Amino acid sequence: MDYSSLINTSLELKIGPVRASDEASAAPKLRTLAANDFMELEKKVPVKQEEKNALVEELNRVSAENKKLTAMLTTVCENYNALRSQVMEYMRAKNPEMPSPDTNSSPSRKRKCESGNNGAAAANGSSESSSTDEEESLIKRPREEKITAKISRVCVRTEPSDTGLIVKDGYQWRKYGQKVTRDNPCPRAYFKCSFAPSCPVKKKVQRTAEDQSVLVATYEGEHNHPVLLPQADQDASGLSPSRSATSFGSVPHSNPLTSPGPSVAALDMTKSKPATVSKTTLQRPKPDTELQRLLVEQMASSLTKDPTFTTALAAAISGRILHQNPTKEWSK
DNA sequence: CGCATTTGACCCGCGC
DNA sequence: GCGCGGGTCAAATGCG
Numbered sequence A: 001m002d003y004s005s006l007i008n009t010s011l012e013l014k015i016g017p018v019r020a021s022d023e024a025s026a027a028p029k030l031r032t033l034a035a036n037d038f039m040e041l042e043k044k045v046p047v048k049q050e051e052k053n054a055l056v057e058e059l060n061r062v063s064a065e066n067k068k069l070t071a072m073l074t075t076v077c078e079n080y081n082a083l084r085s086q087v088m089e090y091m092r093a094k095n096p097e098m099p100s101p102d103t104n105s106s107p108s109r110k111r112k113c114e115s116g117n118n119g120a121a122a123a124n125g126s127s128e129s130s131s132t133d134e135e136e137s138l139i140k141r142p143r144e145e146k147i148t149a150k151i152s153r154v155c156v157r158t159e160p161s162d163t164g165l166i167v168k169d170g171y172q173w174r175k176y177g178q179k180v181t182r183d184n185p186c187p188r189a190y191f192k193c194s195f196a197p198s199c200p201v202k203k204k205v206q207r208t209a210e211d212q213s214v215l216v217a218t219y220e221g222e223h224n225h226p227v228l229l230p231q232a233d234q235d236a237s238g239l240s241p242s243r244s245a246t247s248f249g250s251v252p253h254s255n256p257l258t259s260p261g262p263s264v265a266a267l268d269m270t271k272s273k274p275a276t277v278s279k280t281t282l283q284r285p286k287p288d289t290e291l292q293r294l295l296v297e298q299m300a301s302s303l304t305k306d307p308t309f310t311t312a313l314a315a316a317i318s319g320r321i322l323h324q325n326p327t328k329e330w331s332k
Numbered sequence B: 001c002g003c004a005t006t007t008g009a010c011c012c013g014c015g016c
Numbered sequence C: 001g002c003g004c005g006g007g008t009c010a011a012a013t014g015c016g
Helices: A020-044 A049-094 A111-115 A119-125 A133-149 A231-237 A274-280 A288-305 A307-324
Strands: A151-157 A173-180 A187-193 A202-207 A214-220 A265-267
Antiparallel strands (some): A151 A214
């Protein structure tokens, strides 16, 4: 599969939302935007023609670099996809009865899978009392594959006053644990899908350390049942405690990371499969352009939210201007 | 009363 | 071997 053809991996940054119809002209708009900014700047600071030329040159250089990075990213995606399909083929060739990663996936339990004799995992492995090392490695590796292949992340911006850790995504979840992790003072909540007892999907929800109004939901596994509720009904469903109403669509104040647009910005770090992205975005089928927009918005959002990036960007721009005009001071 | 949530204890992998 | 940290369990608690 050539995902790179489906996902635009361009790193052309856009600050603020850009509609899907604008995508084709996004890069020219960026340049126009930058040009407009410099025009504004020029009103305040006298800029020589050669400085403008230098800036334009710099812009072109950065654009070329962007193209190069895009090409590299595309190559990486292609290599990853090729490797992934090879691994999958190898697994199937080695163990034809291996369940498909899309079905019958067991959660990433380590404790009970190895020691326990009860439960679905034990039932699957009950006939393997004389398993060899090779077989064990085969058992372990598909599990790793499953885990890495089915983890997806969804970022949701919520009300700053909202302290709940509920991310409504159309499924019914049962909270089974909460933990404060080392790298983040905000507690992480652990959920299991409670709609179907056999559903192996788990969800971790945690606020980001940088922006505590942003919830990051990490999904593990895939649902083996359809989505529970239509989007519009979720708020009234009463499935989740009312104190944590972080609805996707029906609460007007629940801002997405990048508004306007869908309330959930999917950031699938482990899969480049577009289908998964659409799945993490609430089973709503999205055209490729929308996926691209989501990805690009996510990238831009991540970069613009990163204080180090914005600082470095500001320093680079101001440094460039000062470097071009070292003797001239900013006009009063 | 039944179900979901809370929360401290426990388990296990990993790094030193 | 030991400590740390993430993940899970299960008794206690709350709520409708």
